[in-house]
Amino acid sequence: MIAAHETFDGTFPYRPHFSTAAGFRQHYVDEGSGPVVLCLHGEPTWGYLFRDLVRRLAPTHRVVVPDHMGFGKSATPADRTYWLQDHVDNLEALVLDLGLRELTLVLHDFGGPVGMGLAARRPELIARVVSVNGPTPFGQPGLGAALAANAAESPWFGWIARAHADGSLDAVLGELRHTVLSTLKLNGFENNALITDTWLAAYGAAFPSPAEAAGAIGWAKGFAAGAHTFETPGAEARAALAALPALALWGTADRTLAARHFLPLFAEAFPRGRAVELPGVGHYSPEDAPETVAELVERFLAETAAETRARGAA
Template structure:
């Protein structure tokens, strides 16, 4: 866990906020005023991923960026299960605690499962949806097909399958404190060239001790072993979510969630949505094109 007042050399200057509602100390950024923009990270990132987009969006909006348990500045509780459902429960508690409505929901990577489940449960609180290099999970058959086909070609899933088979998966991820940036670059992908000491600290410090590996191991392992099950919405819940204005932003150099598999699933669910391709961005597209992404979200909010 990163110390709450650590600004990482000034690269993360936001005042820390915490909720104890989920049963542990859950960190979130809360910047600006206006309609809420709820930004969800994935694996193995945290709110730091949004650091350059937050000031853009917060000029006229309230930007909330939570860290899941075991990530960023949030605690790593030992008494909770590290499942998508539990993380959704935690997020739902925070959303109700902050009394958020008319939410622009922004999801990346594992935000698809957690954000998708939140949208199914709390559709009345969601105004519009932004999906970045992922899809919005609602427990539909085409999602399972997408995962299966993607896993056959993805560099990350190829490594993960081999590592689970030969017993090195958990051992490798338990070295995340020193190896995480390398794994992010080689198997998932970002195009940013200036990997500074602050950048390395930001992504390695959350996994400094064995007690802090719960989240970084549990998420990917549940996919590779097949234990993960997306929260399934009812027909009416799914219809309510699909009625929302939606936009996709896709970094085309993604090595882990391949556009040719995920874009069609998004199109099927949101046939009227706009899709913006960023050809100089990879999986962690917020590290590559933050200014463009921030402006795309602002324009989308203005016009939907």
């Protein structure tokens, strides 16, 4: 766990906030005021991934960025499991604790299924959805086939399966403090200009020991062991979400989540949505192309503001 007031040489200058609503000490950034933008990170990152987006959006929006259990500045309890359904439980508890409504979800990596789990359970809280190289599973019949096809060609998912089978997964991911760059690279991180001692410290410091890498281990192991449970929405939730404005931004150099497998699922869940592919941008698109991602998100928020206000007032 990263110390609460650590700013990594001023690159993450946001005041820390904490909630215990989910039964552990969960950190979140809460900057600005206005319509709520809830940013959800994935593997093996934390809220630091969205530092530039927070800076860009906070003058006009309330930007809330939680660290999932076992990541970033959040605690890593030893007596908890770290499956998808646990993270959805935690997110739901946090959102209700903070009284957040009319949310714009910004979803990256496994933040996608976590956020979509919240949407399935609480569709009345969601106003817009932005997928940033983040899958949007929503009970589609083709989800299993898409996951299998993607896993068959993804270096990351291939390694997870082999490491789980030979018993090395826990030991290898337990050393993320020292190997986080190789993990980011395996998944498809492209912007080498960002690699400094400060940047490496920001991503490695979340995992100071094997015990504190339980979040990253759990997410990977859950796929290999089939322990993650994807939320299946009811008909009302499906219809409510299908009517919402939605945007997908997908770096096409992503080595972990291929656009051809996941953008069709996005289009199925959000028939009014728009997809923008970003050539040369990898899996960690908020790192590889922060200005492009921020500009596209800002434009989407501005273009859909009137509709969102009208929907909220109805």
